[in-house]
Amino acid sequence: MQPFHRLTAPACPLPYANIDTDQLIPARFMKRSRAEGYGGYLLHDMRFSEDGTDIADFPLNKPIYRNSQIIVARRNFGAGSSREAAVYALADYGIRCVIAPSFGDIFASNAVNNGLLPARVDERDAEALIKLLETHTELTIDLEEQTISAKAMSAPFAIDPVWRTKLLNGWDDIDITLSQADAIEQFREQDSLRRPWATPRVLAR
Structure with a gap:
C-alpha cells in the first residue's frame, strides 16, 4: 500500500450521520469484478436518480x-454490514481520508x-469543518502530527x-507482523529452552 504521511487535497462535506455500507455501495453492484473499479458506484443511490442522471x-x-480526496461527514460513518467493498468504492473513487466523529x-x-x-474528530470540529468547506475546499491532513488544518483552523x-x-508505513497485517520478526524469533528460541518438550521434533527418514 502507499504510505500515508501528509495529504493536502480537495475535500467534500457530507453533512449526514449514519452513512452505512449499503449506501456506500449498494449490494447489487458487488457482483461486478473489482477490476472494473467500484468508484462509479460510490454512494450510487444518493448521487444518482432512477434514470441514472446526477x-x-x-x-x-x-x-x-x-x-x-477527503470526505468530512457526521457520526457513525460506515455503519452496517462488514462489506469491504464499501472501502473499495471510496478508494477507487480517489478518497484517501474520511473525517468523522x-x-x-x-x-x-x-x-x-x-x-x-479514518480520522476521528470531535463533533464540534466535524461541524466546523463541514461549515468551512462551504467556501474553502482544501484541507491538509498530517498523520504524523494527527492534525487537520485549513486557513486559520487546526x-x-x-x-x-x-x-x-x-498507514505511515503502508503496511498490511502481514507486514506489521513481519516488523516484529526479531522479537518473534527471540521468543521462539527462549521458549524452546524453557519448554523443550513443546517444540515439534523433525523425524529422520
Missing part, C-alpha cells in the same frame, strides 16, 4: 467537490487495510496507534 444538489456531484468498527479496520485513513484527530503505524 442529483445536482448532492455534494459529490457539485463541480467544486468532484475531485475530492465516529466510524463503524469493521469499516474502519477495512479502511486502514486498504490505505484509507483540529486534532484520533486514530488507533497500531492503525497509525500501518
Whole structure:
C-alpha cells in the first residue's frame, strides 16, 4: 500500500450521520469484478436518480467537490454490514481520508487495510469543518502530527496507534507482523529452552 504521511487535497462535506455500507455501495453492484473499479458506484443511490442522471444538489456531484480526496461527514460513518467493498468504492473513487466523529468498527479496520485513513474528530470540529468547506475546499491532513488544518483552523484527530503505524508505513497485517520478526524469533528460541518438550521434533527418514 502507499504510505500515508501528509495529504493536502480537495475535500467534500457530507453533512449526514449514519452513512452505512449499503449506501456506500449498494449490494447489487458487488457482483461486478473489482477490476472494473467500484468508484462509479460510490454512494450510487444518493448521487444518482432512477434514470441514472446526477442529483445536482448532492455534494459529490457539485463541480467544486468532484475531485475530492477527503470526505468530512457526521457520526457513525460506515455503519452496517462488514462489506469491504464499501472501502473499495471510496478508494477507487480517489478518497484517501474520511473525517468523522465516529466510524463503524469493521469499516474502519477495512479502511486502514486498504490505505484509507479514518480520522476521528470531535463533533464540534466535524461541524466546523463541514461549515468551512462551504467556501474553502482544501484541507491538509498530517498523520504524523494527527492534525487537520485549513486557513486559520487546526483540529486534532484520533486514530488507533497500531492503525497509525500501518498507514505511515503502508503496511498490511502481514507486514506489521513481519516488523516484529526479531522479537518473534527471540521468543521462539527462549521458549524452546524453557519448554523443550513443546517444540515439534523433525523425524529422520
